[in-house]
Amino acid sequence: MKKTTIKDIARELNVSTSTVSRALRDSFEIGAETKQRVLELAKRLDYTPDPVALSLLSSHSNDIGVIVPDISNPFFALVIAGIEDVAFAQGYHVVIYQSHDNYEREVMNVRHIANRRKDGMLVSLATGTQDYAHFKALHEQGFPIVFFDRICDEIDTHKVSVDDFEGAYQATEHLIKQGCKTIAHISGPPNLLISRRRLHGYRSALLDYKIPIMEDIIMSSEYNSQEALIITRRLLGGSVKVDGIFASSDNIAIGSHAAITEAGLSMPHDIALIGFSDLPITSLLNPPLSTVAQPAFEMGRSAAELLINLIKNPKDDRVSISNVLRTGLVVRESSLKIQ
Amino acid sequence: MKKTTIKDIARELNVSTSTVSRALRDSFEIGAETKQRVLELAKRLDYTPDPVALSLLSSHSNDIGVIVPDISNPFFALVIAGIEDVAFAQGYHVVIYQSHDNYEREVMNVRHIANRRKDGMLVSLATGTQDYAHFKALHEQGFPIVFFDRICDEIDTHKVSVDDFEGAYQATEHLIKQGCKTIAHISGPPNLLISRRRLHGYRSALLDYKIPIMEDIIMSSEYNSQEALIITRRLLGGSVKVDGIFASSDNIAIGSHAAITEAGLSMPHDIALIGFSDLPITSLLNPPLSTVAQPAFEMGRSAAELLINLIKNPKDDRVSISNVLRTGLVVRESSLKIQ
């Protein structure tokens, strides 16, 4: 039982393959009767056009590639859901790739996407990426690329991110207003723009409120709970006694949460804790985690819209749009000292 | 700056495309000197074969498709990591699809995989899937399929799962030995085999220990924390006072964990709780969650090995292998009443 091709239909009906092709695409220059017969037989034989042949012919695939560092991060999973939401509606299929925060893997993924004639790609950078040549080359050939969340400043294309500075500022300000005097920050990897921007928001808030910045209590961790747990243990074991922690992401905050509990300290009484992202799990922790909400689903939607627009109107890449989404403070028990 | 093709090389060198093709594949019937020249020019022009053309020609792609219900579930993320581990080593690329536990999406994904000439697929069923015709048709055409975790009994192909019955039995037995008298079970969707098997393990343990089975405290939830939270609230608000809960998955257990905390009850004193999977987050909860460890990464490796074997030796599908991996009890504070 082989797949039906246009040829099978042509042979059966004693017409040429081009006639079948035209009938199927409802070309106006085809006799109504012929068209009917073709359409019927196609349905009966369960004919579907071969996407691979179409790709070879037309150099596109109706697929868009998405590269994220790690699919198990619920933040990215939500962004992808947003991407799928608009992509499916427009007839595109979404193919997911993970870089595992590894530069080589990212390069492989990019190559795969370009080789398979994907129509475009959406990218959130790997932590390990310092060199952007693999994107630059494609971008210069006119290949549609949109960055989201972990964006790349060096390539002039559409981007979607949140206002990391503002979110971080609000989170820090919130801790200050709750009466925290010694606020630590656990930052993400410094080569990521989002880490630097959130760190910057933290510093600015302290500055504005005339709280001295202590470099000793500004740590850095990968964006995962396991390493954050270790880093926070180190922080708590240090000489400076902190009464507040702003974590650069919820995954980091979850590690800190565990470290604080483990140390026999209570939240928010001993230490007030706040994260960044508003992952679904945060509200289920004990005590529930305060955080800065990011519109992840919306970010995916916006990125996909920009990309599809770029695919359909290639000239539009003259002007690069940077869509910066708003964050929102979500206060829960882990930081609520003053009702 | 277009992509280099085999033609460009042929023209440049005044040879035919087939010569180039052969030289590139290091055919022995090609002059050493010609081979040299071709290889050099190819490198200089940065030639890479077009996978789409190869696919059209050979009906395969060196890609394998993986369909999981939900990529944000760390269990599936880990399985995928295992799959990627062996697939990459064997030169296959892994393309990830999500069904979102939706039957129609699963069908779409299957169709995409088959149409794009993927070499095979690995599947963990969607909750919503009751009909397996989309798999059956492909399977009968000899398309390589391997099921993992949420396997399908009705199709005779390789499968990888864990011993759900045994794991559930051990978890329940553990609660009994900790002194629990009234043990509830929050099961997964009943149409999934894993849910039924874990439920069966639970029932058997109670039976063996002569503890009456109360249908009122056997609930059912989707495999996510949000619904589990609601279901557990209902359980705790019911007329039967329970002192132990075996949750059919960690995601369910996380919801129960939050509900128990919210109700002002303590773990394990008031209620001992145990989940299933050993997701990384479970050790970071407060108190840390007991669970049944599943070798997720290993499951992915095994499934990928079976699939690749099936791809390379199509006749091997005469005998279907069911690889059942062992589980292990992981006791943490949430269920540890007796030291």
Place this chain on the structure above:
DNA sequence: GTGAAAGCGCTAACAA
């Protein structure tokens, strides 16, 4: 209104 032929990039008989 319909067919023949060329071609997307590549490989594999079959010739030479």
Place this chain on the structure above:
DNA sequence: TTGTTAGCGCTTTCAC
């Protein structure tokens, strides 16, 4: 050792 031809499944001129 190398070239010619055909073909994977499809669309699209260009003829008729």
